[in-house]
């Protein structure tokens with residue numbers, strides 16, 4: 001499942017194709033949305049925003065298309081009127097004179113006024129988005145200390161979009177390793193310095209993943225690994241996620257994996273000692 005950085009990168013591509021341009025044709029596959037086709041045709045797209053894993057395509061008449069890709073949804077950008085060679089189901093097509101932005105396979109699409117966004121059932125329960133809202137260290141520490149979050153295990157808390165929007169399985173693993181925290185620790189087990197470090201890691205790794213298109217390890221480590229002949233992106237982009245049985249790049253200990261709530265949880269038993 002794509003995480004915040006991947007959604008933002010997809011939104012950047014959609015924005016490049018649509019923002020500032022007038023829509024000449026728009027098609028919704030879902031019958032209940034077709035009534036909006038006339039309303040949006042002839043309008044300009046002003047902005048493409050993200051909130052966690054949701055994308056918001058905003059029009060200058062104050063209407064917004066909400067879309068959530070879930071597991072399978074995918075945007076394609078093509079020259080105006082060209083369709084990619086895919087067997088996916090086309091759900092939404094936005095055409096301007098130059099480009100077509102085509103959303104395939106997504107099942108959650110909605111059209112609403114910008115003033116209705118805050119009451120949207122999905123958006124209403126989301127915490128601040130790490131990339132879009134840019135919460136600072138203090139704001140994140142404050143959330144970690146809230147009654148409804150402070151006694152939750154970090155493994156579950158970091159995936160909870162109501163805590164912070166945009167983190168998923170790979171960011172959770174990498175953030176907790178670099179912060180040196182065991183996944184089963186709770187914020188209430190941590191001192192202030194640990195909470196601040198955790199908050200800094202959340203911000204830094206999410207932003208880095210966005211900037212580098214998914215390379216979460218720091219550039220200095222990636223450089224060292226590549227000089228050692230570790231040249232495949234899948235091998236150097238993460239330290240912990242997906243590397244069970246391999247040595248941690250920081251300490252050499254073997255990365256472990258356990259199953260938490262049906263999702264694999266990777267961690268380094270030395271960097272993330274349960275007793276620290």
Ligand SMILES: [Zn+2]
Nearest residue numbers: 248251268271
């Ligand atoms: Zn380690």
